[in-house]
Amino acid sequence: GEDVEQSLFLSVREGDSSVINCTYTDSSSTYLYWYKQEPGAGLQLLTYIFSNMDMKQDQRLTVLLNKKDKHLSLRIADTQTGDSAIYFCAESKGSASKIIFGSGTRLSIRP
């Protein structure tokens, strides 16, 4: 079946790196996503990675994929107060296929 799991909370100090982890069960997943959701807002796509890649970097964001272990991580360098949000890991079998979301990791920033 399809399942995506994440830890619920992460607290980091401002300026440090944040690493949010995710595991998924469906080995046929083709796309793996990270979405950000601020309070009361919709979902904002941060980045995605194809299953045939093992790393993708985009400015402060680094995504690592271990396909063998079905493990995905999102690293946010130099974490700022504006990064405070819920981060959802998600997977799909295609760019127009339904997306299965994890339960989200709430990232809080301490001064």
Added chain:
Amino acid sequence: DAMVIQNPRYQVTQFGKPVTLSCSQTLNHNVMYWYQQKSSQAPKLLFHYYDKDFNNEADTPDNFQSRRPNTSFCFLDIRSPGLGDAAMYLCATSRDNGYTFGSGTRLTVV
């Protein structure tokens, strides 16, 4: 510019009174989705339209219906809202190059 627009942003409805949420898109995407997101939970897919073909998820309650009169618009109808239906409802569209989400409608049932 907003490309997937959901109206209204906040909706209050009475217990048992039918309510309709709307979604429109300017992207000409052929697939439209409705997700339900309860507080502190993952978004859950209710159904989607692939062009005019309606696809219901197996565990979507019968209380929830959808209409897609044309490519641009999709509606979510809740026939008899219960307190447990209070949630954020997210519309999304996709074509070959990925998803776009709307900002959501937060539904309160009183």
